[in-house]
Amino acid sequence: MTAEADRAAHALIAALRLLASSVPGMYEQQVGPGVFTVVSGLPIATLNGVVTDITDPDATAIDRAAVGVAALGLPWSILFRGEPEPAAERVAARYGLTDRSASPLMAYDVTANPVPPPARAEAAARVAAVGPDDHDEYAAALAAGFEAPLEIMARLGSAAALGMPGAAGYVAREDGRAVAAGLGIFLERTCGIFNIATAPEYRGRGYGRAVTSRILADAIARGSELAYLQSSDDGYPLYKSMGFATVETLTHLAAPAPGA
Numbered sequence: 001m002t003a004e005a006d007r008a009a010h011a012l013i014a015a016l017r018l019l020a021s022s023v024p025g026m027y028e029q030q031v032g033p034g035v036f037t038v039v040s041g042l043p044i045a046t047l048n049g050v051v052t053d054i055t056d057p058d059a060t061a062i063d064r065a066a067v068g069v070a071a072l073g074l075p076w077s078i079l080f081r082g083e084p085e086p087a088a089e090r091v092a093a094r095y096g097l098t099d100r101s102a103s104p105l106m107a108y109d110v111t112a113n114p115v116p117p118p119a120r121a122e123a124a125a126r127v128a129a130v131g132p133d134d135h136d137e138y139a140a141a142l143a144a145g146f147e148a149p150l151e152i153m154a155r156l157g158s159a160a161a162l163g164m165p166g167a168a169g170y171v172a173r174e175d176g177r178a179v180a181a182g183l184g185i186f187l188e189r190t191c192g193i194f195n196i197a198t199a200p201e202y203r204g205r206g207y208g209r210a211v212t213s214r215i216l217a218d219a220i221a222r223g224s225e226l227a228y229l230q231s232s233d234d235g236y237p238l239y240k241s242m243g244f245a246t247v248e249t250l251t252h253l254a255a256p257a258p259g260a
Contacts, residue, residue: 002247004107004109004226004247005081005105005107005247005248007107007190007226008105008107008190008226008228008247008248009053009081009105009248010053011187011188011190011192011226011228012053012105012192012228012230013036013051013052013053014053014187014188015185015187015192015194016028016038016051017036017038018164018165018166018167018185018187019040019161019164019185020038020039020040022160022161022163022164022165023040023155023158023160023161024158024160025040025041025155026038026039026040026041026155027039029065031050031061031062031064031065032057032058032060032061032062032064032065033054033057033058033061034052034053034054034057035050035051035052035057035058035061035062035065036050036051036052036053036065037049037050037051037065037068037069038050038051039069039072039074039076040155040156041074041155042074042152042155042156043074043075043152044075044152045075045076045077045252045254045255046077046079046252046254048069048072048074048075048076048077049069049076049077049078049079049254050062050065050066050069050076050077050078050079051078051079052078052079052080052081053081054081055081055082056085057080057085057088059085059087059088059090059091062078062088062091062092063091066078066091066092066095070095075254075255076097076254076255077097077252077253077254078091078092078097078252078253078254079250079251079252080250080251080252080253081105081248081250081251082248082249082250082251083251084251084253089253092253095255096255096256097253097254097255098253098255098256099253099254099255099256099257100251100252100253101251101252101254102249102250102251102252103230103231103232103249103250103252104230104231104236104246104248104249104250105228105229105230105231105246105247105248105249105250106228106229106230106231106236106239106240106244106245106246106247107226107227107228107244107245107247108216108226108227108228108242108243108244108245109225109226110191110216110219110220110224110225110226110227111225111226113243114220115220116213116214116216116217116220117209117213117216117241117242117243118213119206119209119210119212119213119214120205120206120209120210122205122206123172123205123206123207123209123210124206124210124213124214126172126173126174126207126210127170127171127172127180127207127210127211127214128170128171128172128173129168129169129170129214129218130162130169130170130171131162131163131168131169132159132160132162132163133159134162134169134171135157135158135159135161135162137171137178138157138162138169138171138178138181139153139154139156139157139158140153140157140177140178141157141171141177141178141179141180141181141197141199142156142157142181142195142197143157144179144197144199144200145180145181145195145197145198145199146195146197147200156195157169157181157195161183162183164185166185166186166187167183167184167185167186168183168184168186168215168218169181169182169183170182170183170184170211170214170215171211172198172207172210172211174202174205179198179199179202179207180196180197180198180199180202180207180208180210180211181195181196181197181211182194182195182196182197182211182212182214182215183195184215184218184219186218186219186222186224189223189224189225189226190224190225190226190227190228191215191216191218191219191222191224191226191227191228192227192228192229193212193215193216193227193228193229194229196208196211196212196229196235208235208238209238209242212238212239212242213242215227216242227244228247229244230250231244
């Protein structure tokens with residue numbers, strides 16, 4: 001693993017812990033060296049569970065963390081850097097977490113690339129930063145972009161989430177509504193990019209790139225040295241075209257979907 005991968009992974013877990021400690025109804029706890037529980041309370045497996053920011057977490061610590069999360073009755077998962085060690089994978093299997101998914105952890109060297117990648121001028125002009133007072137608009141944009149119920153996105157887009165130390169929300173507006181959204185979390189000279197989403201009927205107009213570019217511009221202005229994000233399959237070509245590179249693969253182990 002590279003120093004860049006280490007820094008991005010540590011920053012990612014720190015951002016998740018910050019979110020869980022800032023939003024009512026969420027919580028986080030350190031269970032062992034590099035092993036944490038992060039619980040959102042939402043019915044999404046990847047938003048509840050055990051997370052690690054080291055490559056060789058202790059399986060016993062993972063087991064201790066898993067006991068508490070499993071008792072909540074929520075969908076949950078365990079997040080590993082790279083491939084889990086056999087002992088840790090056996091722990092996951094005991095809890096029925098046998099479904100494996102992988103996502104790239106991508107990084108952008110802000111120091112080496114101090115000018116954000118360009119976006120379509122029309123889309124870029126529609127992007128604005130938003131704060132806690134704009135939480136209803138921001139949450140609605142998240143719900144539309146992720147095609148998810150508003151009651152779920154309302155917690156991720158709450159005033160508390162937008163008011164976290166070092167956090168900034170962003171929306172792009174068209175036709176009098178917020179049609180795309182994103183979140184930047186600026187901690188210890190890193191910039192985490194989260195929740196890039198565009199409403200289906202507005203996709204293909206450059207909004208995802210414009211919001212990401214705006215977050216990178218603000219990262220440069222704040223003195224960040226590294227930006228990072230966890231990419232979906234759909235988002236990967238966009239982020240790669242903007243200069244992000246995969247520094248590590250993250251593995252989620254979760255319960256198989258019903259009927260799978």
